[in-house]
Amino acid sequence: xxxxxxxxxxxxxxxxxxxxxxxxxxxxxxxxxxxxxxxxxxxxxxxxxxxxxxxxxxxxxxxxxxxxxxxxxxxxxxxxxxxxxxxxxxxxxxxxxxxxxxxxxxxxxxxxxxxxxxxxxxxxxxxxxxxxxxxxxxxxxxxxxxxxxxxxxxxxxxxxxxxxxxxxxxxxxxxxxxxxxxxxxxxxxxxxxxxxxxxxxxxxxxxxxxxxxxxxxxxxxxxxx
Amino acid sequence: xxxxxxxxxxxxxxxxxxxxxxxxxxxxxxxxxxxxxxxxxxxxxxxxxxxxxxxxxxxxxxxxxxxxxxxxxxxxxxxxxxxxxxxxxxxxxxxxxxxxxxxxxxxxxxxxxxxxxxxxxxxxxxxxxxxxxxxxxxxxxxxxxxxxxxxxxxxxxxxxxxxxxxxxxxxxxxxxxxxxxxxxxxxxxxxxxxxxxxxxxxxxxxxxxxxxxxxxxxxxxxxxx
DNA sequence: TGGTCGTATTGATCTGGATCAAATATCTTC
DNA sequence: GAAGATATTTGATCCAGATCAATACGACCA
Numbered sequence: 001x002x003x004x005x006x007x008x009x010x011x012x013x014x015x016x017x018x019x020x021x022x023x024x025x026x027x028x029x030x031x032x033x034x035x036x037x038x039x040x041x042x043x044x045x046x047x048x049x050x051x052x053x054x055x056x057x058x059x060x061x062x063x064x065x066x067x068x069x070x071x072x073x074x075x076x077x078x079x080x081x082x083x084x085x086x087x088x089x090x091x092x093x094x095x096x097x098x099x100x101x102x103x104x105x106x107x108x109x110x111x112x113x114x115x116x117x118x119x120x121x122x123x124x125x126x127x128x129x130x131x132x133x134x135x136x137x138x139x140x141x142x143x144x145x146x147x148x149x150x151x152x153x154x155x156x157x158x159x160x161x162x163x164x165x166x167x168x169x170x171x172x173x174x175x176x177x178x179x180x181x182x183x184x185x186x187x188x189x190x191x192x193x194x195x196x197x198x199x200x201x202x203x204x205x206x207x208x209x210x211x212x213x214x215x216x217x218x219x220x221x222x223x224x225x
Numbered sequence: 226x227x228x229x230x231x232x233x234x235x236x237x238x239x240x241x242x243x244x245x246x247x248x249x250x251x252x253x254x255x256x257x258x259x260x261x262x263x264x265x266x267x268x269x270x271x272x273x274x275x276x277x278x279x280x281x282x283x284x285x286x287x288x289x290x291x292x293x294x295x296x297x298x299x300x301x302x303x304x305x306x307x308x309x310x311x312x313x314x315x316x317x318x319x320x321x322x323x324x325x326x327x328x329x330x331x332x333x334x335x336x337x338x339x340x341x342x343x344x345x346x347x348x349x350x351x352x353x354x355x356x357x358x359x360x361x362x363x364x365x366x367x368x369x370x371x372x373x374x375x376x377x378x379x380x381x382x383x384x385x386x387x388x389x390x391x392x393x394x395x396x397x398x399x400x401x402x403x404x405x406x407x408x409x410x411x412x413x414x415x416x417x418x419x420x421x422x423x424x425x426x427x428x429x430x431x432x433x434x435x436x437x438x439x440x441x442x443x444x445x446x447x448x449x450x
Numbered sequence: 451t452g453g454t455c456g457t458a459t460t461g462a463t464c465t466g467g468a469t470c471a472a473a474t475a476t477c478t479t480c
Numbered sequence: 481g482a483a484g485a486t487a488t489t490t491g492a493t494c495c496a497g498a499t500c501a502a503t504a505c506g507a508c509c510a
Contacts, residue, residue, distance in 0.1 A: 049353060052438045057353045071349060073342035079349065099338070103331050110324065116341035117298035123348030124296060124304065128274060128282045130355035131399040135467065166488065174356040176468055181489055197476085197488090213277045360497065391458065401498050406459055422458085422506085452510100459504070468495080475488070480481105 002107035011108065014097040015039075020089050027068065027082035027090065034072035036092045040064050043088020044163040048171075049080040058172040060122075061085070061164055063149050069095075070119050085163040130174050133212075138173040139183045140211040143193070147202055158202040227332035236333065239322040240264075245314050252293065252307035252315065259297035261317045265289050268313020269388040273396075274305040283397035285347075286310070286389055288374050294320075295344050310388040355399050358437075363398040364408045365436040368418070372427055383427040 003011070016036075020043075021027075027038050030050060038045075045062040059080055062068050072078045073095065084090075102109040129138055151157035162169075170180045184195045192208055194201040202208065228236070241261075245268075246252075252263050255275060263270075270287040284305055287293050297303045298320065309315075327334040354363055376382035387394070395405045409420045417433055419426040427433065 049349060051353055051357050053357070055357065057356050059349055059352060071342055071345040074339045074346055079346055099331075099335065103328065103334060106324075106328050109328060109334065112338070113324070113341065114299045116338065116345070117296055119345050120296040120341070120348060121299055121304055123345060123352065124274060124284055127284060127348065127351055127355065128276055130352065131282050131396075132276050132278070132280065165486095171356075177488080178469085178490085179467060182467095185489075390456095402458080403460085403499085404497060407497095410459075454509085455507090457504100457506080460502085462499105462501080464497105464499070465495095466498090468493100470493075471491085473488105473490080475486100477486070478484085480483100 001111055003105070003111075007105050007108060010101060010105070011098075014094060014101065016092040016094070018090060018092060020087055021084045022087050023084060025084045027084065028072075028078045029081040030078050032078045034069065034076050034078055034095065036094050037067055037069040037098070038082065039067050039091045039093065041089035041091055043090075044085045045082050045088065045090070046085055046164060046168060047080045047082045056171070058168055061146075061168075061172070063146075064153050066149075067115060070116055135173075135175050135179050135183060136186075137212055138175060139169075139180065139187070140208045142169065142173055143200070143202060144205070144208055144212060147205070158205065160200055162198045162200060226336055228330070228336075232330050232333060235326060235330070236323075239319060239326065241317040241319070243315060243317060245312055246309045247312050248309060250309045252309070253297075253303045254306040255303050257303045259294065259301050259303055259320065261319050262292055262294040262323070263307065264292050264316045264318065266314035266316055268315075269310045270307050270313065270315070271310055271389060271393060272305045272307045281396070283393055286371075286393075286397070288371075289378050291374075292340060295341055360398075360400050360404050360408060361411075362437055363400060364394075364405065364412070365433045367394065367398055368425070368427060369430070369433055369437060372430070383430065385425055387423045387425060 027045065028034075040062050042064055044064075045068060047059045047062065047068060048056045049059055051057050062082075068082050069078070071080065098112075102112050129141055133141065146160065146162075147157040150160055164172075166180045166184075167177045169175075170177045173180070184193075187193050188195050190207075192202070192204045192211075194203060252270060265287050267289055269289075270293060272284045272287065272293060273281045274284055276282050287307075293307050294303070296305065323337075327337050354366055358366065371385065371387075372382040375385055389397075391405045391409075392402045394400075395402045398405070409418075412418045413420050415432075417427070417429045417436075419428060
């Protein structure tokens with residue numbers, strides 16, 4: 001990424017490795033003072049925000065290599081909570097230290113901008129998903145997203161375990177649990193995938209991609225010409 | 226914001242003022258190479274992304290003081306288009322120049338991080354809106370958002386003109402035009418507001434806030450305990 | 451002054467997915 | 481490893497809001 005060996009070492013110096021966290025542990029809770037960004041090394045984390053009605057909205061599932069906490073820089077306070085879904089190794093990066101570093105390493109600063117920008121782009125994708133896609137397309141998009149992100153980390157893109165519950169998936173996708181469950185069944189019946197409890201095998205990636213990308217008709221709402 | 230007079234001048238130096246743009250003009254289109262950020266001085270702009278089905282998703286409406294283009298830093302390419310809704314004055318900030326500047330002015334760098342982070346926070350709010358709120362709550366939230374943002378700029382929080390069509394509002398909120406129209410009528414009948422074409426008068430801000438925040442029951446879906 | 455076009459409103463109907471209900475499968479705990 | 485708690489699946493019903501259809505209202509123009 002345009003960083004010298006020395007730069008990498010300086011960055012490495014400020015990263016804290018914590019002992020493994022376990023299912024249910026919090027990285028932070030909404031309202032906490034913002035101090036650090038977190039990077040998932042292994043395992044997975046979900047972030048979620050309280051909704052005024054007392055429920056919560058799952059904002060994302062974070063897999064190895066992904067960063068958590070960028071939304072808290074603005075207010076210097078976390079607006080969402082982060083909860084570990086399975087035994088996980090997480091790195092902590094004190095933001096103040098990082099900021100000092102990015103001041104003196106232009107290419108690191110650029111990476112930070114890119115990282116923040118990428119997060120915005122990802123949120124944009126979710127807006128499109130929630131605003132324009134039907135249940136089927138949402139679940140297909142979700143599965144493909146997991147698949148692609150795992151693949152990027154060198155894991156199998158078609159055979160993996162879900163660390164989150166159906167309930168959490170539904171919450172994330174703006175669907176009821178029952179709908180998620182029914183879709184899993186349907187996808188399986190259609191030969192797109194095999195589901196056994198948390199174990200997922202994607203049998204027909206191209207078909208799933210077709211579901212997400214432009215076939216179907218979304219919610220058909222607001223037919224834009 | 227912790228900037229010295231001199232800092233401000235240096236920032237000011239790289240900002241380009243363009244002649245006023247008119248309804249329908251594009252600041253950029255999706256796919257365009259990313260060069261600059263844009264700040265609305267007067268007027269308004271909408272950003273929207275193509276959806277695979279051929280439609281589009283309105284991502285936001287940008288009022289004076291708001292910045293556009295942050296999502297393009299990552300890929301160095303715009304993923305959405307920005308279209309001017311009414312005669313508007315827009316400033317252009319070449320990003321490369323800005324980046325050089327933020328390297329040498331730590332407090333400016335911090336502001337940039339905050340700006341990017343704030344954008345993420347805003348998207349998060351929209352996710353909650355699209356994922357958990359019903360039509361009524363969405364429109365109320367939309368009106369209040371406009372109200373608050375205009376107020377922040379010293380304009381009336383309760384009397385303003387919409388520069389976007391009902392269609393665009395619906396698209397943005399994930400609702401059909403007809404629903405938006407019906408809700409305007411309903412809100413008016415309930416004495417919450419007065420609507421005449423594009424002219425909006427909010428008569429009962431507290432009631433609108435109550436609609437958004439925690440009364441009602443959202444989509445009641447996924448009742449989180 | 452009347453005509454055309456695009457936007458908005460209003461009414462009637464339909465439907466995807468939520469909700470309700472219940473059975474079943476899995477995980478926990480002691 | 482039995483009892484209770486929790487998560488998932490499956491079926492039946494319901495409804496908010498989409499879709500379809502028709503009308504009304506400007507704005508603009510010849």
